[in-house]
Amino acid sequence: MSLWQRPLKRLQAMSYDKLLLFTRGYANETLRERIYAEHKTNRFRLNSLKSFVSLFLVGTVLSVTLAACSGGTGSNSSTEAPTANPVAATKDNVELTLVSFAVTKAAHEAIIPKFVEQWKKDHNQTVVFKQSYGGSGSQTRAVIDGLEADIVHLALAGDTQKIEKAGLIQPGWEKEVPNNAIVSKSVAALITRPGNPKGIKTWEDLAKDDIKLITADPKTSGIAKWNFLALWNSVIKTGGDEAKATEFVTKVFNNVPILTKDAREATDTFAKQGQGDALINYENEIILAQQKGEKVEYVVPDVNISIDNPIAVVDKNVDKHGNREVAEGFVKFLYTPEAQEEFVKLGFRPANEQVAQTKAATDKFPKVKTLGTVSDFGGWEAIDQKFFADGGVFDKIQAQKKR
Secondary structure, three states: OOOOHHHHHHHOOOOHHHHHHHHOOOOOHHHHHHHHHHHHOOOOOHHHHHHHHHHHHHHHHHHHHHHHHOOOOHHHOOOOOOOOOOOHHHOOEEEEEEEEEHHHHHHHHHHHHHHHHHHHHHHOOEEEEEEEEEOHHHHHHHHHOOOOOOEEEOOOHHHHHHHHHOOOOOOOHHHOOOHHHEEEEEOEEEEEOOOOOOOOOOHHHHHOOOOOEEEEOOOOOHHHHHHHHHHHHHHHOOOOOHHHHHHHHHHHHHOOOOEEOOHHHHHHHHHOOOOOOEEEEEHHHHHHHHHOOOOOEEEOOOEEEOEEEEEEEOHHHHHHHOOHHHHHHHHHHOOOHHHHHHHHHOOOEEOOHHHHOOHHHHHHOOOOOEEEOHHHHOOHHHHHHHHHOOOOHHHHHHHOOOO
16 A cells, blocks of 8 residues: 555545544645635535545645655655644744633643743743733633634633634544543632621522622623523522522522623622622632632532633644644643642642542532532533523523613
C-alpha cells in the first residue's frame, strides 16, 4: 500500500467528528475551513467532503516528496506534519490568550506562573499570557464576535457549546480532557448581613416579603443561570412540580431590586453599596473574600446545584496562531494536583478526585445533601431554550414582576 493510500483508506469509515479530529493538526487552513463551512451551512455531504480531504492529502504528500527530492527540508513546509505547531514550536516566546469568567481570575493568577515555570523547564520556551475576565455570557459573545481566545474557561458548558456552534471549537471537546472537560466546580451559597438579622437559612426564605436579594442577570452572567437553576432545583428536588417552581422563583425575583451584569458586580452591589439582605453567589467567591480578610457570613443550602465550569481549546484560533501544543499543555496542567490544589485554596471544589479526598478539601467544603446537575434538566441546550431564550421562563417571570 502506497504512502498516500494509507490515510485515504482511513477516511472511508470516518464520521464528521472524526474527520475534524483527523485533520486538526494540519497547518493549511483551507481544509478545515471547508469542513466547518459545509457543516455549519447544512450543506454537509460526507462522501464528497472525504474526496476533498483525500485530494488535499495527496497534494500534501506530493509537495513534501517534491521538496525532499529538490533538497528542501520538512521544516519549511507549512503542511508537513499533522501534530506539529509550525509557528510556536520555533519561537523562544509563545503567547496564549485566556478568556474566562470573572471569579476565576485569582485562581488563574496563582496557577499561570507555575505553568510558565514548568513549560520553560520542559521546553525552554517562555509562555506569555493575555487574560480577559468578565461575565461568562459576555465573554462567550466576545469570542464569537472576534476576541481571539486560545483557551476558554467558562462558567457553564452551554457557553462553550455556543462557541462550538459558531465553528471555533471542534465537536468532541468534552472528551479531550478528563471529567468531561470540567476543570473547576462550586455550589451556590447565600450570603447574609452580619448576624443574619433576617434569619435566612434556606432557599425558601428568599421568597419572604421582607427580603431583598441581589443576583446577577442570566442574560449576561453564567453565575446568574446557575443561581436561577439552584432556585428552581430547590423546588423540584423536594417534590414540587414545575408550577410550584415557577411560583416560587417568581416570588424570589420579585424581591430582586437590581440585576447586575456579572458575579463580581453583584458582590460589589451587596458588599460595597450595602444593597440587599442576601446575595446568591459562588461558594468559591465567598471563600476568597474571607481569605482577603472580609467578614462574610454565608449558608450552603442542603439542596443545591453542582456548578461545573468547563475548559476548552479554541481550535480555530490556536491553529491560526500556531500555539496548539502550549494551549493543550496548559489545559492538561489545570488537571494536575498542583493546579487543582490552587483551585481548592481559592475556594473551588476540585475536579481531581485525588485532591477532592484531601483533608484540605474536605475541611473547606461542607457536604451537600441533595445535589442537582445540569443533566437532570436535559443539558444546557434544553435549559437555555426553556429558561433563558427570548420569551422563555425567565423573561415571563420578569414580565410578571411587581411594578
